[in-house]
Structure formats: C-alpha cells, structure tokens
Amino acid sequence: MTKKDILSILYVSIWVIIWGTVGSLIDFPLLSNNVYEAGSLGQAITFIITALISLIAGTFIFKNFSDKFLH
Numbered sequence: 359m360t361k362k363d364i365l366s367i368l369y370v371s372i373w374v375i376i377w378g379t380v381g382s383l384i385d386f387p388l389l390s391n392n393v394y395e396a397g398s399l400g401q402a403i404t405f406i407i408t409a410l411i412s413l414i415a416g417t418f419i420f421k422n423f424s425d426k427f428l429h
Contacts, residue, residue, distance in 0.1 A: 362428050377412035381405045
C-alpha cells in the first residue's frame with residue numbers, strides 16, 4: 359500500500375466522521391423538539407441531505423488536500 363493509498367483512506371475516514379458528527383448535531387435538536395421521531399423518514403432525510411452536502415464539500419476540499427499531500 360502506497361502513501362497515497364493510506365492518505366486517501368485516512369481522508370475518507372475522517373470525512374465520514376465529520377459528516378456523522380455534523381449530521382448528528384443537526385439531528386439532535388430536531389429529535390429533542392419532536393420535529394420527527396428516531397428512525398423516521400425525517401431523520402433519514404436529514405442524514406441524506408447532510409451526506410450530499412458533505413460529499414460536495416469533501417470533493418472540493420479533497421482537491422486542496424491532494425495537491426498538498428498526495429503529489
């Protein structure tokens with residue numbers, strides 16, 4: 359496994375943790391205020407939307423990351 363492979367896996371792993379944390383921080387007040395229930399479609403939509411935003415942001419940030427660390 360090359361340095362590039364390891365850094366790419368590390369980048370994706372960290373980005374998944376960031377996405378999960380942000381999604382949970384958005385989800386918590388919605389659950390607390392009974393906007394929706396745990397396991398409901400509303401909760402799924404919240405995490406899907408945060409995943410899409412995270413995917414777009416992660417793609418743009420990866421360009422900077424790869425220029426700096428992978429070349």
